[in-house]
Amino acid sequence: MADSLIEKADIILDKAIFAAAEFQQFDQALTDRIVEAAYKAGLNARIRLAKMAVEETGIGIWEHKMWKNVIGTQLVYESIKNERTVGLISNDPVTGITEIAQPLGPIFAVTPVTNPTSTAMYKILICLKTRNPIIISAHRGAAKCTAEAARIMYEAALAAGAPEDCIQVIPAGSRDFTQMVMAHPKIALILATGGTGLVKAAYSSGNPAIGVGPGNVPVFIDETADIPFAVSSIISSKSFDNGTICASEQSIIVEEKIEQTVREEFEKQHCYFLTPEEIKKVEKIAVVQETMSMSPFIVGQSAAVIAQKAGITIPEGTKILLAKLDGVGKKYPLSHEVLAPILAFYAAKDHNAAINLCIDLNYLGGIGHSAGIYANDEKLIMEFSQLINAGRIVVNTPTSQGAVGGTFNLLTPSLTLGCGTGGKNITTENISARHLINIQRVCRRRLNHKFMDADHAKYFDESCDETVLFKEYHKNH
């Protein structure tokens, strides 16, 4: 059994490495034609793939998944189409440094159940743009739609001249096999988007990895904010695809003095505040008590479905369920990340207490991911941003769409959001094509005259301390 799995992994990797060998011969023009063909095919299939994804996973809303597919194809394409990713990418005669882009090799891409087709298409585009073959491991709950998205783009890429096997999909289901391929010595990089376990497995594989895991996004509404605007924006984000984007708001934090106004605004805009008894019922079905992780049964479900599962009655047309909590951590399950239209709500006695709550929530499983602030006070925005550990601090903007980029701001459109070292990532950037190339630097001779003109004998003289050496280094310059 194990031998046959090894053989199977070797076959997949041999195909990928042969594709890599062919791909590295391509120039920028051919590479760009392939990317364009794949993007067009993916964009043209946006509606069918969105419907397939919802039908197969039972998660989210197809119209919103359609928008995710647009982000994963059109917006990603527009952001990378003019990037130089092949051969000579820059030349600076002053510094004498010329940069050359080289592909990495086979990339193992893990895609999630929440954004399956959009993530697959985005990863395919950035891999094609950088001449890297991609091996996709789809979440088993979204295997068919992910494979279909890959097939559509592969056929278009192939017709445009892409190497055979430059896009492969491995069968879903076997965790052992996935980990075997992930750890295969011929894999150049793992691009993992998903849960904590998966990201940990990627980093433990021995291969380089960009693994992006969970968030727990706090959003602070300051008294200077335009409250109706803020509430409307939060609702549009948290209800987007039923809250399945990992950058979606998880907690709303306000000061007590504006609590009533914010509360009324949420209610006016068709959201429902759970009673303490109802919170207990929702907690039970939304969070697995032993691990404090979200229950897969409520991910991407509507407020109505969640209410039904919890056995509570809510007004018809409710968009989001809000749970007013007194604290953060294990005693308060809904203070953890839940990818569904459920929001924790906090009213702090003063400004400092509110920001302290944001920090607690930020460090509860979401370090390095994203955060949001609604305010019309630049000083406060900067103060908040320096206190929060997040790759993206989204200002007066829905966090789902804002963090993903490309629509509400000029962040690089991406479905894999770097979380920095807090999230065990090497970058806080939105992952794109530029992260999938090795940049070689051709360095021509340019003398450092300060160093060359210095009296080097002084460096061998024990009596010369750093003050003397500082002066020596800068002398006559």
Place this chain on the structure above:
Amino acid sequence: MLTFEYNETGKILTCAFTGHLDTNVSAVMATEINDKIQSLKDSIDPAILVNGNIIFDMSGVNYIASSFIRICVSTGKQLPPGNFCIVNCDPFLKKTFKIAGLDDILNVK
């Protein structure tokens, strides 16, 4: 383009390639190579794949598709170790075989 030359004394079949060996061209060449080996087996030396040698001469080749790499692998596998080699690769092709992890196995020179 593909031309063959067979040295009966040394039992060496040289396959000389030129041009852009993309997927379509490679598919045609795979058939031509198999046919040539078969005809040599039938008419001259039935044991060519046991005690003969095959050389792929790459002078004049400026591009190879992954399907051509597969032809190299499948041809090399038919012969005893050391009886297959690829010669006259320019550095660009050498690097391609290196990336494919085949330069040693296929005896790329």
